[in-house]
Amino acid sequence: MQDSQSRLAGGSAIVVARAASERPDTAEIERLADAAGYAVVDAVTQQRREDPGTWVGRGKAAELAERARELDADVVVFDGGLDPGQYADLVDLLPDGVEPVDRYRLVLDVFAEGTGDKRAALQVEAARLAYMLPRLRRITKVSQLSKAVEKGNPILDVEDRIDRIENELADVAELAAERREQRREAGQGLVAIAGYTNAGKTTLLHRLADDMRLDDADPEHADLTDSSPIEDRLFATLETVTRRGTLDGFGVCYTDTVGFVDALPHDLVESFSATIDEAAAADVTLLVVDATDDPERLREKVQTSIDAIGETEGPVVGVLNKIDAVPGDEDADDDSLGERRDVLADAVDDVVAVSALADDGIDALRDRVREALPTETATLSLTNDGDGQRTLSWLYDHASVDDVAYGEDVTVTVTARPSVLERVRAKTTDSR
Ligand SMILES: Nc1nc2c(ncn2[C@@H]2O[C@H](COP(=O)(O)OP(=O)(O)OP(=O)(O)O)[C@@H](O)[C@H]2O)c(=O)[nH]1
Numbered sequence: 035m036q037d038s039q040s041r042l043a044g045g046s047a048i049v050v051a052r053a054a055s056e057r058p059d060t061a062e063i064e065r066l067a068d069a070a071g072y073a074v075v076d077a078v079t080q081q082r083r084e085d086p087g088t089w090v091g092r093g094k095a096a097e098l099a100e101r102a103r104e105l106d107a108d109v110v111v112f113d114g115g116l117d118p119g120q121y122a123d124l125v126d127l128l129p130d131g132v133e134p135v136d137r138y139r140l141v142l143d144v145f146a147e148g149t150g151d152k153r154a155a156l157q158v159e160a161a162r163l164a165y166m167l168p169r170l171r172r173i174t175k176v177s178q179l180s181k182a183v184e185k186g187n188p189i190l191d192v193e194d195r196i197d198r199i200e201n202e203l204a205d206v207a208e209l210a211a212e213r214r215e216q217r218r219e220a221g222q223g224l225v226a227i228a229g230y231t232n233a234g235k236t237t238l239l240h241r242l243a244d245d246m247r248l249d250d251a252d253p254e255h256a257d258l259t260d261s262s263p264i265e266d267r268l269f270a271t272l273e274t275v276t277r278r279g280t281l282d283g284f285g286v287c288y289t290d291t292v293g294f295v296d297a298l299p300h301d302l303v304e305s306f307s308a309t310i311d312e313a314a315a316a317d318v319t320l321l322v323v324d325a326t327d328d329p330e331r332l333r334e335k336v337q338t339s340i341d342a343i344g345e346t347e348g349p350v351v352g353v354l355n356k357i358d359a360v361p362g363d364e365d366a367d368d369d370s371l372g373e374r375r376d377v378l379a380d381a382v383d384d385v386v387a388v389s390a391l392a393d394d395g396i397d398a399l400r401d402r403v404r405e406a407l408p409t410e411t412a413t414l415s416l417t418n419d420g421d422g423q424r425t426l427s428w429l430y431d432h433a434s435v436d437d438v439a440y441g442e443d444v445t446v447t448v449t450a451r452p453s454v455l456e457r458v459r460a461k462t463t464d465s466r
């Protein structure tokens with residue numbers, strides 16, 4: 035997996051945050067710039083409505099140009115989306131060679147540099163091209179245009195490449211869906227770990243799942259990998275990663291996903307489709323949140339995540355993580371955890387408070403996941419012969435065998451996915 039150095043876009047950045055009403059906060063955009071590999075040399079805020087021409091207004095744009103010259107900055111990062119016209123005007127207003135970069139482009143750059151996963155790479159490329167196309171059409175500065183495209187007829191090439199990528203993507207998504215079905219047929223429970231970037235999803239994956247075994251490294255299941263970095267930076271995880279585990283003797287696949295972030299345009303949200311598919315199609319979706327966020331910010335992040343995931347197949351369990359880092363409940367004036375729990379509970383089916391780092395509350399979470407998995411318990415009667423033995427050993431592979439009693443027949447109590455029980459009933463002489 036890439037470390038932060040190999041992802042560097044390089045260069046120095048001035049970041050600009052603007053808000054109409056409240057005081058703009060540059061914390062998240064600075065962290066995004068950092069994740070994209072920029073050294074942030076200055077943070078500028080502005081309290082006003084968006085300027086349709088230049089986002090910040092001409093006066094401020096001139097100031098930024100001056101500041102970029104003084105600090106010898108390579109890019110100016112705008113905490114929002116620049117439409118093609120704003121982008122082109124800012125290219126004109128900023129000094130030669132200083133590029134305007136908006137929030138979307140920043141996220142695209144992080145992904146473009148960091149992902150090793152084929153589907154994610156294709157999606158990012160498609161999103162990048164779709165993003166660049168209308169902007170290329172507006173740029174008049176030749177120096178800037180040649181920077182954006184290496185060779186050929188930029189616009190035709192771009193349209194062509196988008197088409198080809200979209201076809202390839204449909205195939206890759208189908209493969210992922212088949213893989214989920216295979217796992218279900220093998221009796222495995224599918225648990226997805228989703229949420230805003232940096233909430234602690236990967237840390238939780240490491241807590242819940244078993245360590246990787248070498249025999250898991252199977253090309254048919256390329257998402258089973260050992261590379262899932264935990265870092266205090268945005269978008270440490272850039273592709274979905276699945277690991278196996280057991281709950282009560284029951285096989286489970288835990289899938290860690292790419293974190294969400296606020297205010298991304300539709301194209302880019304599309305590029306999260308691998309993550310969204312895994313999160314929505316799981317038997318249980320864990321929505322992880324960072325309890326150290328203030329309740330208002332927490333509410334926004336929960337909303338962003340819920341909107342991105344959409345309808346889920348199974349229940350959504352809210353995981354209020356990092357409770358070790360929140361001031362304790364024992365302080366009578368500060369029921370901070372309770373308030374955050376309520377914010378999360380408004381949006382999901384159930385809430386469990388944990389510290390993935392300190393291994394606190396994980397057993398309660400496991401119990402909750404176990405309850406939420408779609409399983410049934412049944413007592414089956416197998417013939418006491420070779421056929422019965424074969425069915426029993428198949429059951430050990432596909433279900434949790436709770437009890438076996440040998441008599442004239444073999445009486446087995448098992449817990450399994452309903453589809454597994456159906457298959458075994460078809461093989462057995464009698465079932466209750
Ligand atoms: N205090 C505290 N920190 C935690 C906890 N869980 C995770 N962290 C820290 O939070 C940071 C992010 O953790 P990750 O597990 O990488 O988070 P993620 O959600 O996978 O992040 P992305 O992959 O970047 O979206 C790391 O510095 C972790 O050590 C926790 O329970 N308590």
Ligand SMILES: [Mg+2]
Pocket residue numbers: 235236237263264270271290
């Ligand atoms: Mg992660």
